[in-house]
Amino acid sequence: MALKNHTLTQQAPAGAFHSIVSLYDNMVRTAGPNTTVSSTDPPPAPELPQNSSECPQSSSRLLNENVKVGLLFASKATVQLLVNPFIGPLTNRVGYQLPLFAGFCIMFMSTIMFAFSSSYALLFVARSLQGVGSSCSSVAGMGMLASVYTDDEERSHAIGIALGGLAMGVLIGPPFGSVMYEFVGKTAPFLILASLALFDGALQLFVLQPCKVAPESQKGTSLLTLMKDPYILIAAGAICFGNMAIAMMEPTLPIWMMETMCSKKWQLGVAFLPASISYLIGTYIFGILALKMGRWLCALIGITVVGISVICVSFAKNIYGLILPNFGLGFAIGMVDSSMMPMMGYLVDLRHVSVYGSVYAIADVAFCMGFALGPSIGGLMSESIGFPWMMTIIGIVDILYAPLCIFLRNPPAQEEKIAILMDTSCSMKTRSYSTQGTYYQGDNMDPEYEDYD
Secondary structure, three states: OOOOOOOEEEOOOOOEHHHHHHHHOOOOOOOOOOEEEOOOOOOOOOOOOOOOOOOOOOOHHHHHHHHHHHHHHHHHHHHHHHHHHHHHHHHHHHOOHHHHHHHHHHHHHHHHHHHHOOEHHHHHHHHHHHHHHHHHHHHHHHHHHHHHOOOHHHHHHHHHHHHHHHHHHHOOHHHHHHHHHHHOOOHHHHHHHHHHHHHHHHHHHHHOOOOOOOOOOOOOOOHHHHHOOHHHHHHHHHHHHHHHHHHHHHHHHHHHHHHHHOOOHHHHHHOOHHHHHHHHHHHHHHHHHHHHHOHHHHHHHHHHHHHHHHHHHOOOOOHHHHHHHHHHHHHHHHHHHHHHHHHHHHHHHHHOOOOOHHHHHHHHHHHHHHHHHHHHHHHHHHHHOOHHHHHHHHHHHHHHHHHHHHHHOOOOOOHHHHHHHHOOOOOOOEEEEEOOEEEEEOOOOOOEOOOOO
């Protein structure tokens, strides 16, 4: 509709927060506190329906938001990527409790900053600070689980439950934030998260007692040596590429939905809800099942399904068409994470010294590389070649990487450990317990009922 003899001027200050998020607002406004409209203006145009070919947000300015939003998403993972190599060895020296509590304090501070930030720069700082807290929490938390649950099956189950908690934060965040922002306000979701963080900190003070320093009893394998292990690198790569798909979608899918579906604000985050629910289901199921079916096979199938799912996302015509692809995506990522996270601890037990801070720093680095490269590269690719082609490319990359998981089927043990076990002249005896007595491997296997000296 042509407008004649009418002027519309925007006087919003540069860098103001509402100038960043205003592109996510689907309501057509003709007047506001910083807008002047001629008194002879015609009535406002009706809001365009969904699936209209002329969505009000389809503009070059909206496409440029891909880069800004992508960098904001990637800043947290990038900082976490840089901090992880220091947090891993630190946990070996001071224990897991202190870094875990430090991570809570930093996360609480960054959440408060998010609630009251009024510019892109402050949001960027808060997001980056969040990366430091996440590094402390994730590395120390996974390392603590691996050291407490030494049995491989129990460890898989415990890490599966922990990843389910991770799902609640990483994937339920978008629908929770979008609905709260639509109906309550910008600060409300962050204040609720800050309250939950305080509750978590109180539990840590009473249960974990983070004031105590409890270093590991033995010196772990160096971070550089672990990074040279090809089997650890394959497992880390599976974590990285598995999560990179959802990381590329987080900043770009909402903008693509606005361009092609004219989606409302609350729909932008709700679109991720099937992925969050299926990820929660997948991590719980395969935290137990992955060990029985083979972790390598679980990861291989998972990465393949991730690739197929992200390719199918670009064929959706409305929000309902995103349900099945996003459900498959979240379920497949759950398969990958619940199988490869315990695999990292198993590889250290098998091939190195059983100290877990450094290896889970590598696992978190792989996770962060997916969430650092995904949003930043995804924003640029979506702007240059379009969202559908971007999804197709990452899907093909995942499918091509999947066969590498075959190498994790039967990884060899460390040569030194094999030599100790195979050396018959070694005086060390392995003691085995049964209901009928105690046996020493390497001897005549006669039952011994006397006390062990």
